[in-house]
Amino acid sequence: MASSGSWVPVGETTRVSNATRSSHSRPPMRSTSSPLLRDRGVASTPLGVPISSSEIEPSDVVILVSGTTGSGISNFISKLTGIAEDPRTHDLTSYTTDVRVYACVRDRQRFVFVDTPGFNATKLSQRAVLRKAAKWLKSTYQNAIKLTGVIYMCRITDTYSSRAEQQSFRIFYGMCGRKAAGQVRLVTTMWDQVDDDTSAWQRQNRLEIEWESLLSAGALCRQFYNTSESAWEIVYGLGYQRKVLLLQRELVDERRKLKKTTAGMRAPENEVLNFFSGIRKLFKF
Numbered sequence: 001m002a003s004s005g006s007w008v009p010v011g012e013t014t015r016v017s018n019a020t021r022s023s024h025s026r027p028p029m030r031s032t033s034s035p036l037l038r039d040r041g042v043a044s045t046p047l048g049v050p051i052s053s054s055e056i057e058p059s060d061v062v063i064l065v066s067g068t069t070g071s072g073i074s075n076f077i078s079k080l081t082g083i084a085e086d087p088r089t090h091d092l093t094s095y096t097t098d099v100r101v102y103a104c105v106r107d108r109q110r111f112v113f114v115d116t117p118g119f120n121a122t123k124l125s126q127r128a129v130l131r132k133a134a135k136w137l138k139s140t141y142q143n144a145i146k147l148t149g150v151i152y153m154c155r156i157t158d159t160y161s162s163r164a165e166q167q168s169f170r171i172f173y174g175m176c177g178r179k180a181a182g183q184v185r186l187v188t189t190m191w192d193q194v195d196d197d198t199s200a201w202q203r204q205n206r207l208e209i210e211w212e213s214l215l216s217a218g219a220l221c222r223q224f225y226n227t228s229e230s231a232w233e234i235v236y237g238l239g240y241q242r243k244v245l246l247l248q249r250e251l252v253d254e255r256r257k258l259k260k261t262t263a264g265m266r267a268p269e270n271e272v273l274n275f276f277s278g279i280r281k282l283f284k285f
């Protein structure tokens with residue numbers, strides 16, 4: 001497979017109007033990839049490796065993947081890196097509880113994917129989940145690492161967004177901010193499980209209304225068909241720009257405490273969870 005050497009983004013507009021957004025984001029992703037993608041060798045997935053955050057280089061394309069628990073964050077990264085999913089993730093009571101970083105090289109460009117704990121987790125408060133991502137975002141920005149992309153995953157097969165899911169999106173929006181929106185992708189997963197296309201697209205349209213704040217600032221919706229090819233198409237579509245997230249500016253440049261940041265103010269502590277985790281620590285069980 002020929003390699004193109006220098007890496008350029010696949011043609012994709014960063015802003016589309018409301019009218020074109022839905023049709024623009026419809027298949028052909030489910031079928032074969034574009035010639036451009038085939039030239040890059042998208043059919044074969046390079047095997048990635050877990051790395052530590054300190055190994056990330058400023059020249060890496062760094063993409064952070066977020067979303068609600070069980071939305072498909074880890075699975076998406078697994079499709080990109082070829083690293084098998086942790087079998088424990090098939091039981092939704094155990095899930096990614098810490099930030100994990102994976103790297104793989106494609107067309108001489110190193111890609112780094114950041115797997116984060118999902119919002120709306122049963123055992124962690126929204127603030128606790130945000131704290132983990134915030135710690136990582138703060139230290140990497142202090143080490144001059146900027147993100148190329150931020151992806152938010154959501155299942156298309158859910159019939160509606162719960163209050164907690166809507167809150168998760170608001171926290172995510174507060175984390176990214178409008179200035180970074182051009183590098184944000186709001187990705188619906190589970191399209192390979194869709195039986196009824198009409199209701200799936202109705203759900204997609206409702207989500208686009210819920211996500212209007214970020215979409216109007218330049219974020220784009222994409223669909224994930226649970227294949228490596230579909231995952232890479234989303235990643236290549238991000239291009240190569242790097243952005244500082246609002247949360248990074250607030251934490252590092254403005255030296256705010258997490259609870260005083262835009263995202264932090266939208267992420268409540270769960271008093272009941274805190275109480276039980278305090279009891280657990282006290283009695284060591």
Ligand SMILES: Nc1nc2c(ncn2[C@@H]2O[C@H](COP(=O)(O)OP(=O)(O)O)[C@@H](O)[C@H]2O)c(=O)[nH]1
Nearest residue numbers: 069070071072073074075089090118189190226
């Ligand atoms: N069929 C299908 N399964 C998916 C998709 N995304 C995630 N899953 C499955 O859903 C479960 C939860 O996914 P996971 O990536 O662990 O969720 P996370 O909590 O967001 O990291 C796993 O069993 C995945 O294999 C998808 O697009 N299609």
Ligand SMILES: [Mg+2]
Nearest residue numbers: 073074095096
């Ligand atoms: Mg996970």
